[in-house]
Amino acid sequence: MQARDLGFDAPGAWMPLIGAVLSAVAFVAVERRVREPLIRLVIFARRSLVGGSVVMLAASGLLIASFFLSSFYVQHVLRFSALKTGLVFLPVAVAITLGAHAASHLVARLGWRPVGAVAFALTAVGAALLTRLEADSGVWTELVPGFALLSLALGTAFVCATTAAMNGLPHQDMGLASGLVSTSHELGAALGVAVISTIAGASLEGGGQGAAVGTGGFDNAFAACAIAAAVVAALGALLLPAGRPDPAQGPVMAH
Template sequence: MSVPSDSVLATRRGVLTLGLLCTVQFLDIVDSSIMNVALPSIRRDLGFSQQNLQWVLSGYVVTYGGFLLLGGRAADVLGRRRVLVAGTTVFAVCSLAGGLATHSGTLIAARVAQGIGAALMAPAGLSILTTTFTTGRDRTRALGVWGAMSGLGAAVGVFLGGVLSQGPGWRWVLFVNIPVCVLVGAAAFRLVSAERARGPRAGFDAGGAILVTGGMLLGLYALVKAPDAGWVTAHTIGELACAAVLLAAFAANERRVRDPLFPFTLFRVPGLAAADATQLLAFAGFLSMFFFLTLYMQNVLGYSPIRGGAAYLPVTAGIMLAAGVSTQLVGRLGTRPIITGGALIAAGGMYYLSRVPVHGSYLTDLLPGLLIMSVGLGAVFVTVTTAANAGVPADQAGLAAGLLNTSLQLGSALGLAVFSALATARTHHLLAGHTAPQQALASGLARALLAGSLSVLAAALIALRAPNIRPQAAHPAPAPDAGTRRLLRPAAEPAE
């Protein structure tokens, strides 16, 4: 069967462009998980307190999630390549600063600023993808590969973190980003055409940007701090209430301004709201699973960082297999059955993992659940990405990408906060009853894994009620302007 002549993926430039954009997503997600197993070494070298150590992870997550909507809109207004390169530059500089850090405050500041770079990179990259690969088959395959990067990044990040921290040292967990960022920046100038800024910059909704970014940052900060500060303390309740007020003010602002940062008409795109909600709940379960299972392997089973990271290698195979199959099936079956089935399979695998004993075996207690979960994980992320981008207008592609990535980061922060509280409460309850410390810890982590499986099950229920999107039948996005047509044109096509 011949490939259609208008297929961008049939060209070398198209393949390289997809590789570039998937590298962007992989890099952003890897840095959400790669630091996990390096934390003990970081604490020893830089003298972190236990309370402040969490901000090596949380500082990145808070700013990444908090600035995503702003980053997505900036890509639409200022130009996608411009924002992608700017974000990559910030990411690289902060990786260097963090790797060279000699005290805890410098490393935390670098990670916080690194999250801002990621918040610019991710929506710009995804919006370039959706406006480059516009035909049904091209878009389905490209979004399938992109979606698989989320799951792969989370799994591979833990492995790479173990190898680097136990090998050349934890600083290389950050230094390794620098050559990749240089490659991404150079390839962006080579493969992605520049765009003119879309519309007058004076029309940019600065008030909306301040309100939504402030609300997201404060909300994520409160969720991250809640397990330590307490969920029902005045501090936590006040922060969450202030975040809600800021987001409500943002919604009111968007309804009255002429050029809103976030046009709520975007939710009229079939399947977008359900896909974002599904991703939020699914990633709350998935990312927390990697976190708690890593703690179980290292603190209960006594695995080294490399051995704990290597335990996730079979997950990458399962994700890649499921991603390939789901990409082939989504055009025939639509998104709903694949998301629902994938989430149910993943929830079953995570339930299996939630039964881990204190004297567990990798082959019998971990590997089966990891393999089952990975198949469902690959199917969910591939298809959710497709559903969230089908029918999105080209001039709002960056915003839709930012919204999808926001749901991912918000789900991650929410899952870690809530499930950590459950694990801690269970462990402390058992310790108060004079249960052996290892048994109490294993039981607490198992409780968190069980809650994660229920979160993924809830994602399946939402997907069950979502519209069934068939990508090849979706209406094409509105015709882009001349600048975007130059962006989409293969290298061999003459310019106008």
């Protein structure tokens, strides 16, 4: 948000990021020295955990950013009330649930890589459909279909990421791994909204005091979401582990 308001060359845009990087470096240095670290750094050598966490970060960023953009579009461009906006998003919530439920079966049958790649490819298609929004677009014919497809796919990606990250971990590392995945979820949401709001720019700044809101910023932001999803789909083979969950570890649960 600081970058959008002040510009990327302003100290206010970069100082928090630099502070975060320095804090992370200091944290790693401390964790390497203490006898009982909060996070055993050796756990990051597990490719499945790192890959699952990265996929979770991407999925969370894309979904929360899409909710942010769509909510702003519906309320400030189409002038829907908050209650009516919530009702419009009900099919989207159902789509996320269906996607998560389907993932619990698909991952067990097909494995993480194909399911993750297809999920993000469909996310890219859904986001691409949302690049055609205009000031007079029909919410049920032009917004909800693309948003529901994107949400269905990301519901699948969430389960794929979580189960991949937790796969094969010893019992004593389960809590730590779960915390890392949850952190990736929250970090992805924060970064997603920050980046997308910067891209949407002027379209988010309009609409105050009854002014008309342009839709070019929304189109650009959803196009960025589509490109990001396509990149993650292409990198799925590198990020996610090969194979399928071990049936001996129990059924894949939707989260």
